[in-house]
Amino acid sequence: MNHTSPDATGHGALLSSHQLRLRCRTGEHQITTSGYALGYAQANLVILPQQYAGDFLRFCQLNQKACPLLYVSEPGQTDAPPLGQDIDIRRDTPLYRLYQHGECSRELADISALWRDDLVTFYIGCSFSFEEELISAGVPVRHIDHQRNVPMYLTNRPLQGAGPFQGNMVVSMRGFSPANAIRAVQITSQMPKVHGAPVHLSAPEQLGIANLQQPEFGDAPVLEDGDIPVFWACGVSPQAALMNARLPFAITHSPGHMLVTDLPNSQLRFG
Incomplete structure (x- = not known):
């Protein structure tokens, strides 16, 4: 193959x-x-x-x-x-x-x-849908550049339950320079059908993430000096609820x- x-x-x-x-x-x-x-x-x-x-x-x-x-x-x-x-x-x-x-x-x-x-x-x-928009705007998406899967983390943020489905939010993370983090917020805010604006910037411990290098899903992150971790709600959240x-x-x-x-x-x- x-x-x-x-x-x-x-x-x-x-x-x-x-x-x-x-x-x-x-x-x-x-x-x-x-x-x-x-x-x-x-x-x-x-x-x-x-x-x-x-x-x-x-x-x-x-x-x-x-x-x-x-x-x-x-x-x-x-x-x-x-x-x-x-x-x-x-x-x-x-x-x-x-x-x-x-x-x-x-x-x-x-x-x-x-x-x-x-x-x-x-x-x-x-x-993944908004990643093209970021790339088109000249904002590097590091896991794509390094041919890796995006890192995804289980957080301490509860979701609203319905019937048997309940649990905490899963987030995906991408690292950006401060200037590019601002651009990423602006671009993704325009796309609510694919999670929209980030739910959190920096301070992963506030999401209950103890070790940024050990995501529950995907690959370990690619971060450069000075990068800010930016977190989006992730469609893997339903898997946690399942x-x-x-x-x-x-x-x-x-x-x-x-x-x-x-x-x-x-x-x-x-x-």
């Missing part, structure tokens, strides 16, 4: 969203989607039985910063017409996680064999391995 990065080939960022989905579908691409198919919105996934869908929808509505909904499927629906053509949610994400009774039992690249007619898919906005809910069966994307849609990032901005 060819698991090359966009920086290694020079072409990953130029792939269309459909081309990247087809590579995921064939197993050619099983790494993070950060930095790939720039220009298109990426989505977090939560797939669960219909009997829990009402409570989870309410959870997302109560926590829109962490769970900004892009689309919710009908039971058993495997496509997502508002988000793109020729989407097969069973195969078009690089890597999935199967959760059973709150535990991640395995990761897999294709969930076709697990599919059921009662499954509802929630498509949730992802901060673990707390201990559902018998649920599926998510593996952190950093998103569904890339045909929705232009430009449509996610105000104005």
